[in-house]
Amino acid sequence: MRSRKLGTMLRELRESRDLNLQKAARLLNRTPSSLSKLETGKRGIRRPALEHMLDRYDLTDPDQRKALFDLARHAVDKGWWHRYEGKLSPSMLDYISLEAEATSIRSFQLHLIPGLLQTDEYARSVITSGISQGKAPDIDGLAEIRMRRQQILCEENPPHLWAIVSEAALRQQFGGPEVMRAQLDRLIELSVLPNVTLQVLPFSAGAHPGHNGSFTTLATNELSVVLVENLTSGWYLECVDDIRRHNVVFDHLRAAALSPSDSRSLIERLVSEA
Numbered sequence: 001m002r003s004r005k006l007g008t009m010l011r012e013l014r015e016s017r018d019l020n021l022q023k024a025a026r027l028l029n030r031t032p033s034s035l036s037k038l039e040t041g042k043r044g045i046r047r048p049a050l051e052h053m054l055d056r057y058d059l060t061d062p063d064q065r066k067a068l069f070d071l072a073r074h075a076v077d078k079g080w081w082h083r084y085e086g087k088l089s090p091s092m093l094d095y096i097s098l099e100a101e102a103t104s105i106r107s108f109q110l111h112l113i114p115g116l117l118q119t120d121e122y123a124r125s126v127i128t129s130g131i132s133q134g135k136a137p138d139i140d141g142l143a144e145i146r147m148r149r150q151q152i153l154c155e156e157n158p159p160h161l162w163a164i165v166s167e168a169a170l171r172q173q174f175g176g177p178e179v180m181r182a183q184l185d186r187l188i189e190l191s192v193l194p195n196v197t198l199q200v201l202p203f204s205a206g207a208h209p210g211h212n213g214s215f216t217t218l219a220t221n222e223l224s225v226v227l228v229e230n231l232t233s234g235w236y237l238e239c240v241d242d243i244r245r246h247n248v249v250f251d252h253l254r255a256a257a258l259s260p261s262d263s264r265s266l267i268e269r270l271v272s273e274a
Contacts (some may be wrong), residue, residue, distance in 0.1 A: 004041030125175035199257035
């Protein structure tokens, strides 16, 4: 995703210089094919080559140059999640990479507790409930990955997680009463972290703009994206208008949901009833 973003910015920069692909390739001493692959995110670029390109494009603005250098650097970074290549889809690896660098995560969930707030047993129940179309899922491995992802909430500079969870997700019995009781206790525990805001969208809220489904918005220093998932895959929405629309929906959901303190009270009541 960072490679695509970098490519788009480089294409826009080229076009702003009134250069077509062939002219730019001659200017940079590259082939049009290699430049096209770079601009479509299919090929990365190292800093010396990027510096040469920006110099030839006469880009002198230090902020713009830094943004491009940051994108290029992170596009080739390899984090802990890369050892799971083959076990996770490229889309999921992309998501974990962005999540690890995020400064802000905004999640609306209709049916499930957000992954960053799940207990191990709840996560295993969710993973097990999926219908496999091939070999059985690696439950231990997938649960381990989910627990590892949660470490970002307690790091030195953690992202701010704002989660809105439907009341239905709190009442759905994944794993049975004991698992759900522990999961609700975990929500109460995490909701007091300074970088976590948790709201419950109660049944009493009635019709709401999130009825079309769950989504998560991730913002890093370089880009913002929205992830929308379905049964078999996830879509990343990168268009500014798509991100704006989802931000508007999230703001309306925040207004319709219980306050963080009232949300904790509701969760505590559900624990006492369990």
